Amino acid sequence: MAVDEGLRSELQKQGVYVTTWDQLVNWGRSNSIWPLQFGLACCAIEMISTAASRYDIARFGSEIFRASPRQADLMIVAGTVTKKMTPQVVRLYNQMADPKYVISMGACATSGGPFHTGYNVLKGIDRYIPVDVYIPGCPPTPQALLEGLMKLQERIKSRGFGAAMADRQGEYPVPAFGETGLKPKYNPEVWQPPTQHPFDYQRVPQPKPAAPGTPA
């Protein structure tokens, strides 16, 4: 796919620059990721700070926060996703133009965070929509969000243009908010419940240390 790195560096010494269509287009695409302008909770404050002059997300070409999903490439899920808000988030994701990417910003959007046991909190937006980059933190610092954005840029650059354009057809089902929470509980296409509870680490069978004296 790409040009051989050694050959490219050799040619560059002679003043010849070679590239491929994928590299050229992905260079443009990864440096003009327009985020959707919406924040859900306190992570949004850090997102605003990232967009402001001190951290200056414009260095990465992502300063244009669009107020309409039609013009946005990136959804930064910044904050706690309540169950009542989930249908709106999924619908906004569906309304974004393809190809689209999702950053799950902070512990809440990733797993429910400190509100994990809350009756009204969704335990991770990845139960309904595919997430490209998870950012840890509560809230993540602006530097962490920029790091996440750079990871997303790497991800965009790592795939061919044609492959990215030919991604999944169709929309993700929008859950309905009812008296008993969300229906369905998750989208099995993007998320499956873990077969083992994450806190049950003690039950994970550990390899037994070899007894002293026995041959390996």
Added chain:
Amino acid sequence: MAQTYAQQYLFIGLLTLVAVFLAAFPLILSRFVHPKKPGPTKQAAYECGLESRGDSWTQFRVQYYVYALLFVVFDVEVLFIFPWAVTWREFGVVALWEMALFVGILGVALAYAWAKGLLEWE
């Protein structure tokens, strides 16, 4: 200066051509490269993530139209009185009478609307 009057418009024409090209080129280019993935949610009206409810063909009272028209009467009046007020001393008495005529015509319009009972909100 051998430039004719028409030649001066040449640059405006060039500017127009470049402007149209710069606006149209990305739109035409994106038509060829963008992925086409329509869907029922994507093509629905954008209302901040919420589903649209009801009909957008709602009816308004016709009286709003009359009020807007009467507002324009006073709005335009003020628009002309302000520049007039800056320079009326230099123009003298003639300007005073001209403005009185102008305000008088608009006053007739207001009196007509009043007589027709349009200032009453029912």
